[in-house]
Amino acid sequence: MRSLRLRSTVPHILLLCLAMSGCVTDSKMEILATDKSQVELRALQTRAFDTTNKALTIRNVLATLQDLGFVVDKADEKLGTISATKLSGYAMRITVTVRPRGSAQMAVRASAQYNLVAVSDPQPYQQFFAALEKAMFLTAQQVD
Amino acid sequence: MRSLSLVLALLLAACQTDAVQQQTAALTLAPESMGLRQIQTRRFDTRDEGLILSATAGVLQDLGFTIEETAADSGLIVGSKDRAAIEAGQVAGQLFFAALVAALGGTANPIWDQTQKIRVSIVTKPSADNAAVTVRVTFQRVVWNNQGQVAHVETINEATLYQKFYDKLSQAAFLEAHQI
Numbered sequence: 168m169r170s171l172r173l174r175s176t177v178p179h180i181l182l183l184c185l186a187m188s189g190c191v192t193d194s195k196m197e198i199l200a201t202d203k204s205q206v207e208l209r210a211l212q213t214r215a216f217d218t219t220n221k222a223l224t225i226r227n228v229l230a231t232l233q234d235l236g237f238v239v240d241k242a243d244e245k246l247g248t249i250s251a252t253k254l255s256g257y258a259m260r261i262t263v264t265v266r267p268r269g270s271a272q273m274a275v276r277a278s279a280q281y282n283l284v285a286v287s288d289p290q291p292y293q294q295f296f297a298a299l300e301k302a303m304f305l306t307a308q309q310v311d
Numbered sequence: 312m313r314s315l316s317l318v319l320a321l322l323l324a325a326c327q328t329d330a331v332q333q334q335t336a337a338l339t340l341a342p343e344s345m346g347l348r349q350i351q352t353r354r355f356d357t358r359d360e361g362l363i364l365s366a367t368a369g370v371l372q373d374l375g376f377t378i379e380e381t382a383a384d385s386g387l388i389v390g391s392k393d394r395a396a397i398e399a400g401q402v403a404g405q406l407f408f409a410a411l412v413a414a415l416g417g418t419a420n421p422i423w424d425q426t427q428k429i430r431v432s433i434v435t436k437p438s439a440d441n442a443a444v445t446v447r448v449t450f451q452r453v454v455w456n457n458q459g460q461v462a463h464v465e466t467i468n469e470a471t472l473y474q475k476f477y478d479k480l481s482q483a484a485f486l487e488a489h490q491i
Contacts, residue, residue, distance in 0.1 A: 225385050229434045230447075233351070234344050235337075236466055238432040238451045240389055242382040249385075252430075254451045254464035259337045281334045288331045294339040301340075 202287040211289040213276040214296045214307035215268050221247060224265045224273045227302040235298060237261065257282050261295075274310060275299065350470045352447040353477045353488035354438065360386060363435050363444045366484035373479065376431060386435035396427035396454045425457040445491060448476060 201208065218224060221244075228249050229239055237251035237259075247265035252258065261279040268274035277295050279286040286292070296307040355363055364381075367388055371378060376390035405421035412419035429452045436445050450467040481488040 222384065226434075226436055229385060229387065230436065233432075233434060233447050233449060234340060234348060236341070236344070236347070236449075238389075238430055238449045238466070239387055239434060240432070241380050242385045242387045244382060244384040251432075252451070253337060253466070254453065255337070255466055256464065257333065257337070258464060259334075279334070279338070281330070281337065284330065286334045286338075288334065290331060291334040291338040294335055298338070298340045 202285060208278075208287060209276070210309070210311065211287075211292050212278050213274055213310050214299075215272045215274050215310045216303055216305045216307060217271060218273055218303070218305060219267070219271060221265055221267065221273060224275065224303070225249065228263050228265060228275065228299065231295075231299045231302045232261070232263070234302070235295070259286075268310070272308075275307075347468060348447070349491060350468070350473050351449055352445055352491050353480075354443050354445050354491050355481070355484060355486045355488060356443050357484075357486055358437070358441060358444070360435050360437055360444050363446060363484060364388065366480060367433050367435070367446065370476070370479045370483050371431065371433075373483075376429075388433045389431070391428055391430045393426065393428050396424040398424060420458075422456050422458060422462075424454050424462050425459075427452050427454045446477075446480070446488075448473065 203211075216224065225242065225244060225247060229242065232239055232249070232251045235253065236255060237253045239249065239251045241250045242248070249263045249265075250261070251263075252260050259279055259281050261277055263275060263277045265273055265275050275296075277292060279291065279295075300307045357363065361383070364383060364386065368378060368381070371388065371390045374392075376392045378388060378390045380389040381387065402421075402423045405423050409419040409421040429450060431448060431450050433446060433448045436447075437443075438445055450472065451465065452467065453464045454462045456462040477488040
């Protein structure tokens with residue numbers, strides 16, 4: 168009876184091991200791992216705004232992050248980078264970059280991690296840019 | 312066993328959609344965000360943003376924070392401090408529970424909040440008409456238990472705490488802090 172049960176269990180365990188080995192072969196692979204292509208990620212993380220005022224854009228990003236419950240960790244006006252953390256039972260870290268795009272626009276890119284995973288779905292970023300639009304009084308335009 | 316695999320697969324799928332929902336919620340403006348903005352923000356009638364920034368740095372030092380980062384052009388100051396997080400009630404409760412379990416012949420591992428890192432970030436901004444400076448401060452903390460594990464992470468939302476902070480800031484800046 169016991170050997171019978173064992174016989175039916177072993178293949179399942181083997182299968183599980185195989186399935187898991189598909190996921191994690193070497194945790195060093197995480198260093199350069201991404202869930203989506205670079206092009207896809209850039210598209211869903213970036214929006215363009217019709218303004219040339221970088222300083223104001225940075226300040227609006229700071230205000231939006233605070234509205235979303237983030238504590239701002241760092242900001243650099245020259246590079247246009249802002250990093251922030253939200254702690255609410257989870258830890259979300261976000262970096263937002265602001266840089267000129269052409270001669271009439273600023274490109275804003277956000278990239279986030281949620282606990283131990285990269286945020287790579289479009290919906291969270293749509294929400295972020297919806298909030299930023301309100302602070303900017305400008306439409307967030309998709310960039311290709 | 313097959314049904315178990317199915318349940319496992321379903322659970323994993325549920326985890327996946329949950330993760331996207333949680334991430335989306337984390338970046339969505341909550342209805343209460345306007346209320347929080349009011350709690351965390353005050354307006355000072357001055358054009359001198361530098362004065363407000365240095366008064367803020369002074370208050371942070373008064374409160375024992377270490378300043379970690381400043382970006383004056385963006386009106387940002389970030390600080391943190393490490394403190395004890397032991398609450399007598401919690402420790403007493405845990406010890407009582409452990410004693411009870413021990414009396415019944417078991418072993419319990421009493422766990423209580425031990426240390427915390429408090430983080431603060433302050434962002435100043437000239438008002439649209441340039442006649443005033445608005446200040447917004449946010450506090451967060453990470454609490455570790457006596458086993459060295461993260462017990463909880465949270466943003467501080469208590470209005471009284473922010474009120475007390477602004478009382479100190481208005482004293483330091485010799486300016487009244489107005490509600491927005």
